[in-house]
Amino acid sequence: MAKIQITADHVIVKLPLWRQILSLSTGFTIPLENVRGATMDPGAAGEPKGLRSPGTYIPGVLTLGTFYRDGERTFWDVHNRSRVVVLQLTGERYDRLVLEVENPRTVVEHIEAATRPS
Amino acid sequence: MGRPRSFDENQVIASAITLFASRSYDSVSVDDLVTHLGVHRNSLYKTFGSKRGLYLAALRRHLDQDVRPLTHGEPALEAIEAGRLDLLLFAAVERAPVDEEVAAEVARALTWLDAELGGLLTAAALGRRVRTRAGVSTPALSELAGSPPHPETAT
Numbered sequence: 001m002a003k004i005q006i007t008a009d010h011v012i013v014k015l016p017l018w019r020q021i022l023s024l025s026t027g028f029t030i031p032l033e034n035v036r037g038a039t040m041d042p043g044a045a046g047e048p049k050g051l052r053s054p055g056t057y058i059p060g061v062l063t064l065g066t067f068y069r070d071g072e073r074t075f076w077d078v079h080n081r082s083r084v085v086v087l088q089l090t091g092e093r094y095d096r097l098v099l100e101v102e103n104p105r106t107v108v109e110h111i112e113a114a115t116r117p118s
Numbered sequence: 119m120g121r122p123r124s125f126d127e128n129q130v131i132a133s134a135i136t137l138f139a140s141r142s143y144d145s146v147s148v149d150d151l152v153t154h155l156g157v158h159r160n161s162l163y164k165t166f167g168s169k170r171g172l173y174l175a176a177l178r179r180h181l182d183q184d185v186r187p188l189t190h191g192e193p194a195l196e197a198i199e200a201g202r203l204d205l206l207l208f209a210a211v212e213r214a215p216v217d218e219e220v221a222a223e224v225a226r227a228l229t230w231l232d233a234e235l236g237g238l239l240t241a242a243a244l245g246r247r248v249r250t251r252a253g254v255s256t257p258a259l260s261e262l263a264g265s266p267p268h269p270e271t272a273t
Binding site: 036037038039040041042043044047069070072086088095096112116117 | 171
């Protein structure tokens with residue numbers, strides 16, 4: 001499960017060590033202006049994932065790593081699909097992050113509050 | 119480069135207005151949006167960024183196309199009574215208290231209605247619409263306007 005921290009100007013995504021190893025990713029530090037939105041989306045895990053490179057895909061159990069579909073690059077870290085948050089990005093290596101988090105509602109509310117134009 | 123958008127953005131926003139005017143924001147899932155709006159999940163995220171992004175686009179379109187024209191002589195009361203401003207009503211009750219951007223949009227629209235109807239009539243008409251939606255019968259606005267506030271003291 002990813003841990004998401006929201007600072008004054010960044011969203012920081014931290015992954016457990018074994019997930020870093022399997023996904024070949026150390027996590028992400030994304031400037032808030034590059035976050036277009038965050039959405040609670042338990043249904044996202046039912047979507048076709050596309051081509052995996054690199055990553056781990058055990059259908060219904062674990063989707064972890066980088067996947068390509070329709071010209072888009074998405075990072076997945078989902079085991080329990082009921083707690084999924086989708087972050088849509090711009091100007092980043094990934095177009096989208098699909099992450100399982102502890103409290104999706106809180107994450108979405110915090111990101112929305114942080115990215116709202118003042 | 120991704121595939122070109124295979125959907126009509128205007129049509130998606132129009133359908134979103136209908137959906138968000140009939141159900142609470144929280145009860146509309148992305149699965150609902152994909153099903154009702156006929157748009158792929160990835161396209162939805164790519165175009166609107168999030169569910170909230172789509173909601174804001176729908177709310178702004180609703181205010182510009184359904185509320186603003188009422189300030190130019192269209193029958194505002196009829197529009198409220200017929201439920202054509204239900205998205206504004208829902209936004210005011212449900213989302214404005216927790217979302218500053220929604221609150222600003224709602225305030226903008228209520229300013230237009232106040233200018234057209236006056237604040238009291240706007241409040242009464244929206245309140246009457248709330249009661250109607252709840253299935254509670256309510257006297258017509260013309261009767262409300264004509265009755266004293268405390269009938270028992272009236273002579």
